Amino acid sequence: MTVKVRLPRILTQAVRDGLRHEVTGDDVGQVLHGLFEKEPGVRNHLIDEDGRIRTHVLVFVDGERAGLSTPVPDGAEVQVLQAVSGG
Amino acid sequence: MTQIAIGTHKGAYLVEGIDGQWSVEGPLFPGWKVTALGLAPDGTHLAAVGSNWFGVGIQTSGDFRIWEQTESPPGWPEGGGRKMDQVWAFHHDGARLWAGVAEAGLFTSDDHGRTWAPVDGLNEHITRSEWLPGFGGLCAHRILTAGNQAWVGISAVGVFRSDDGGVTWHLKNDGVPPVGVPADVPRPEVGYCVHGLAHDPESPQRIWRQDHAGMFRSRDGGDTWERIESGLPSGFGFVIWRDDNSGRLFTIPLTSDENRVPVDGELRAYVSDDDGDSWLVSGSGWSDAPQYTGVLRGAFDGDNQGRFCFGTTGGKLWLTDDNGSAWQQLEASFPRIDAVRLLR
Numbered sequence: 001m002t003v004k005v006r007l008p009r010i011l012t013q014a015v016r017d018g019l020r021h022e023v024t025g026d027d028v029g030q031v032l033h034g035l036f037e038k039e040p041g042v043r044n045h046l047i048d049e050d051g052r053i054r055t056h057v058l059v060f061v062d063g064e065r066a067g068l069s070t071p072v073p074d075g076a077e078v079q080v081l082q083a084v085s086g087g
Numbered sequence: 088m089t090q091i092a093i094g095t096h097k098g099a100y101l102v103e104g105i106d107g108q109w110s111v112e113g114p115l116f117p118g119w120k121v122t123a124l125g126l127a128p129d130g131t132h133l134a135a136v137g138s139n140w141f142g143v144g145i146q147t148s149g150d151f152r153i154w155e156q157t158e159s160p161p162g163w164p165e166g167g168g169r170k171m172d173q174v175w176a177f178h179h180d181g182a183r184l185w186a187g188v189a190e191a192g193l194f195t196s197d198d199h200g201r202t203w204a205p206v207d208g209l210n211e212h213i214t215r216s217e218w219l220p221g222f223g224g225l226c227a228h229r230i231l232t233a234g235n236q237a238w239v240g241i242s243a244v245g246v247f248r249s250d251d252g253g254v255t256w257h258l259k260n261d262g263v264p265p266v267g268v269p270a271d272v273p274r275p276e277v278g279y280c281v282h283g284l285a286h287d288p289e290s291p292q293r294i295w296r297q298d299h300a301g302m303f304r305s306r307d308g309g310d311t312w313e314r315i316e317s318g319l320p321s322g323f324g325f326v327i328w329r330d331d332n333s334g335r336l337f338t339i340p341l342t343s344d345e346n347r348v349p350v351d352g353e354l355r356a357y358v359s360d361d362d363g364d365s366w367l368v369s370g371s372g373w374s375d376a377p378q379y380t381g382v383l384r385g386a387f388d389g390d391n392q393g394r395f396c397f398g399t400t401g402g403k404l405w406l407t408d409d410n411g412s413a414w415q416q417l418e419a420s421f422p423r424i425d426a427v428r429l430l431r
Contacts, residue, residue: 010117010118010119010138010140011141013116013119013136013144013146013154013156014144014156040158040159041144041156041157041158044142044143044144044159044160044162045138045141045142045144046141048142048170049162049163049164049165049166049167049168049169049170049171050165050166051165051166054140054141054142056139056140056141057140082140082141083140
């Protein structure tokens with residue numbers, strides 16, 4: 001599947017080629033893996049030391065909250081957001 | 088021209104002064120904490136950035152204006168149970184770059200910060216299971232090197248020394264009281280809350296230590312420590328800085344553990360010209376208005392040519408260009424300042 005990935009603006013400093021990418025993968029984990037091959041500096045900002053999506057990072061597939069194993073249909077949009085954590 | 092870089096809780100700033108006229112560029116890395124500023128052996132500028140949401144990153148630059156993030160900052164192995172909370176300090180020994188981090192550990196880089204390797208002899212020290220965090224977390228925040236020797240300060244664990252280039256490490260805290268341990272209890276092996284370290288590069292066994300428990304000095308590479316607080320209004324603080332040209336020591340006393348602001352609101356740098364035997368207020372220019380703010384361990388820098396600067400937790404920048412005789416505070420206000428580097 002080929003999907004579009006959108007990253008939050010705060011990660012501008014971590015990317016080489018912008019905040020929007022097209023990558024392939026059958027689920028969110030594979031999509032993020034493809035993203036990290038293009039933008040290796042992003043990995044540490046999205047994945048924690050347990051190999052999970054960071055606690056305060058949200059991933060949506062076509063507007064629905066998703067996890068690493070969530071399937072992604074062809075042409076989907078995977079959006080990464082910063083959670084509203086705090087007061 | 089004076090050029091000062093400031094790392095704050097919300098980005099970094101570049102302050103330039105020409106003939107008394109000051110300008111500010113920034114923020115760099117908007118929205119990110121800039122927790123440490125440093126230099127690689129090849130002259131590459133380094134900035135450690137951090138976020139409560141997105142973890143840490145290492146940025147590199149040749150000119151302090153155009154930055155590139157490295158692919159992989161120092162990191163703990165996945166599944167190992169440790170979190171990489173913050174990069175606290177950079178240090179280079181002319182060939183190798185070191186980084187101190189929280190959760191506490193040391194990492195080294197032989198390619199000017201692009202990739203990092205853990206210093207296992209310290210990070211997996213036999214006492215590791217007994218390490219406990221201080222108020223600022225469990226952090227390795229100060230690094231000194233001289234030849235094959237290295238020292239690291241970890242809060243609230245203590246000072247470690249390596250005599251074999253970082254392969255093995257030994258605790259060096261004799262003479263310093265542990266934190267929160269009654270006097271009648273046997274001294275623990277760890278639990279010493281070092282805040283800052285400085286040494287004499289010409290005689291590196293002479294080390295000065297701003298500790299949670301006061302100001303201390305060692306003449307034997309850390310084997311033993313003696314208290315040196317004559318003239319200080321308080322032994323508590325974070326900053327210890329040695330001007331390697333004059334030998335002058337600088338510190339900025341704060342009231343106490345529970346009250347981390349200047350005594351009576353009088354923000355002053357104190358200096359010693361006798362290796363810490365006695366201390367007095369550094370020059371003039373200090374505000375008569377109350378200054379209930381703090382100065383953190385990474386927020387003081389100097390160029391060994393008489394110029395020094397420091398930033399406060401209240402976001403003010405102070406500087407002197409005459410070895411501490413006259414100080415001035417810039418009008419500009421910044422977010423909480425964690426790190427300062429005097430670039431030129």
